[in-house]
Amino acid sequence: MLLRPRAADLKVIGLYTGRIILGVGLLMAIPLATALIAAEWSAAVDFVIGMCACLAFGLIAELFCRSSREPTWTHGMVVAGFSWLAATAIGAIPHWLSGYYGSYLDAMFDMMSGYTTTGLILIQDLDHVSNGLNMWRHLLTYAGGQGIIVITLTFLVGSAKGSYPMYVGEGKDERLLPNVIHTARAIWLVSLVYLAVSTPVLWIIASANGQSAVRGFLHALWISMSGWSTGGFAPQSYNTYYYHSLAFETATVVVFVAGSMNFALHWAVWSGQRREIRRNIETVSFAITITVAMLVVTAGLMKLGVYPGFLAALRKIFYQVASGHTTTGYSTIYSRTFVRQWGPVAMLGITMAMAVGASACSTAGGFKGIRVGIAFKGLLLSIRRSIAPERARVVVKWHHLRTRVLDDGAVSSAMLIILCYLAIYGAGTLAGVLYGYPLAEALFDAVSAGSNSGLSCGLTSPGMPALMKVLYILEMWAGRLEFMAVFALAGYCVAIVRGR
Numbered sequence: 340m341l342l343r344p345r346a347a348d349l350k351v352i353g354l355y356t357g358r359i360i361l362g363v364g365l366l367m368a369i370p371l372a373t374a375l376i377a378a379e380w381s382a383a384v385d386f387v388i389g390m391c392a393c394l395a396f397g398l399i400a401e402l403f404c405r406s407s408r409e410p411t412w413t414h415g416m417v418v419a420g421f422s423w424l425a426a427t428a429i430g431a432i433p434h435w436l437s438g439y440y441g442s443y444l445d446a447m448f449d450m451m452s453g454y455t456t457t458g459l460i461l462i463q464d465l466d467h468v469s470n471g472l473n474m475w476r477h478l479l480t481y482a483g484g485q486g487i488i489v490i491t492l493t494f495l496v497g498s499a500k501g502s503y504p505m506y507v508g509e510g511k512d513e514r515l516l517p518n519v520i521h522t523a524r525a526i527w528l529v530s531l532v533y534l535a536v537s538t539p540v541l542w543i544i545a546s547a548n549g550q551s552a553v554r555g556f557l558h559a560l561w562i563s564m565s566g567w568s569t570g571g572f573a574p575q576s577y578n579t580y581y582y583h584s585l586a587f588e589t590a591t592v593v594v595f596v597a598g599s600m601n602f603a604l605h606w607a608v609w610s611g612q613r614r615e616i617r618r619n620i621e622t623v624s625f626a627i628t629i630t631v632a633m634l635v636v637t638a639g640l641m642k643l644g645v646y647p648g649f650l651a652a653l654r655k656i657f658y659q660v661a662s663g664h665t666t667t668g669y670s671t672i673y674s675r676t677f678v679r680q681w682g683p684v685a686m687l688g689i690t691m692a693m694a695v696g697a698s699a700c701s702t703a704g705g706f707k708g709i710r711v712g713i714a715f716k717g718l719l720l721s722i723r724r725s726i727a728p729e730r731a732r733v734v735v736k737w738h739h740l741r742t743r744v745l746d747d748g749a750v751s752s753a754m755l756i757i758l759c760y761l762a763i764y765g766a767g768t769l770a771g772v773l774y775g776y777p778l779a780e781a782l783f784d785a786v787s788a789g790s791n792s793g794l795s796c797g798l799t800s801p802g803m804p805a806l807m808k809v810l811y812i813l814e815m816w817a818g819r820l821e822f823m824a825v826f827a828l829a830g831y832c833v834a835i836v837r838g839r
Contacts, residue, residue: 342839343835352418354405356418360425361397367389373471374386374469381469382437389430416823431449434449434450441463451815452793453572455815456569456791458565458667459795459799462476477565477572480570481568481570483568529609530567533563537593544587562574569598569697569703571669579669588654595661599666599702601700620716621698621708621709628664629664632692635691636660639684639687640656642684658670659689663689664696666791675796677794694706696791704792710756756822766814767784767786770785770810771784774803784796788815789814
């Protein structure tokens with residue numbers, strides 16, 4: 340029998356959702372300060388209105404949903420799923436008020452794209468937006484990479500009790516430290532250290548390339564935030580192609596590859612376990628799959644003779660493949676170049692890289708390397724079992740922070756999530772084809788949305804059908820949360836309507 344949630348359950352969900360929206364409102368203080376310093380008064384007013392809306396939501400939730408109950412596992416999952424939708428709807432207010440979006444749906448699209456570190460955009464006239472709005476766009480990707488619930492656990496939740504389900508619901512399931520709130524703070528420590536290192540490096544390169552000190556610093560900061568979070572947002576419409584700098588490209592590759600690695604792996608290396616880099620199933624899987632993707636893309640481009648010079652070809656191929664595989668979305672070619680010059684084979688190689696993605700418990704999206712590695716070892720286990728003597732005990736081991744024995748449960752769990760990703764990739768592709776887009780283009784952008792990658796072949800634009808925008812928003816949301824919180828929220832809604 341399906342039980343209808345009680346008022347006390349809804350209060351717990353409302354209370355913690357309100358605190359998350361409150362956190363989003365407090366984040367707006369940073370772009371507000373940027374707008375005030377830059378004397379962008381209109382943008383400053385937009386953020387004041389947005390902050391007031393978020394703070395009002397949070398305070399009303401505190402007032403009417405006051406509860407002493409700790410959230411259960413179900414509560415945490417539902418909060419994770421619902422809060423991301425609420426944060427997208429309310430957080431889009433400054434976007435919409437800026438005047439750079441054709442509709443509120445477009446503003447919500449870019450909000451969800453930022454939170455989920457996807458990088459697909461519908462903003463218009465990007466090259467002329469205010470510094471305040473650009474700060475907000477890139478701060479979204481940085482906060483979203485760590486997780487908006489991680490922000491709440493770090494600053495707005497005093498007790499660790501009941502916090503773990505919300506942490507897991509946001510697509511993370513590993514503790515760097517025994518206490519989940521301490522883990523959340525450790526994640527922020529790792530992220531801030533990398534930001535503090537990468538920003539000066541990119542600032543020096545930008546200054547050497549002729550940008551003014553202030554403009555160079557802002558671009559370096561924004562690219563660092565978005566790169567580390569594998570977010571793909573950039574302050575210019577030409578993305579990182581705008582900089583035309585090999586040094587800048589090299590630095591960004593280092594930043595987003597580091598950002599795509601598991602936070603637990605970073606913590607292990609910081610703790611002195613450097614051997615983990617070459618032993619970990621995720622890094623091994625990443626090395627293999629990026630090599631395969633590089634070979635496919637290279638074969639496609641060689642067939643068409645797109646880049647006559649080897650070094651020029653290698654530079655373009657490696658950057659796009661690494662960007663796609665880490666689900667960053669930075670690009671050093673025009674979006675339509677994928678269609679007009681690279682062709683379907685090379686596009687397929689990039690699509691494969693985006694679909695796989697990088698590491699679990701990182702800022703990246705996609706299947707994740709750990710699941711690909713487990714699925715492959717599961718196949719190996721099945722083969723070995725089929726040829727082994729009937730009474731033989733077949734053991735296959737895999738390593739992630741510690742060596743483990745592979746069991747059927749781990750394989751089933753990995754395959755279930757992979758199938759869920761394939762389902763949303765397929766849904767997005769089907770919608771694109773039904774609207775008349777070529778299959779290769781529909782597949783490319785649908786996988787990019789579902790894997791939170793952000794590369795586009797030009798299909799994603801303000802003129803795309805509204806239903807596809809909604810579908811891509813749902814793809815980005817489900818892919819970022821890795822489905823469990825989405826299923827929990829859907830089940831909870833059904834229970835509210837049909838439960839007894």
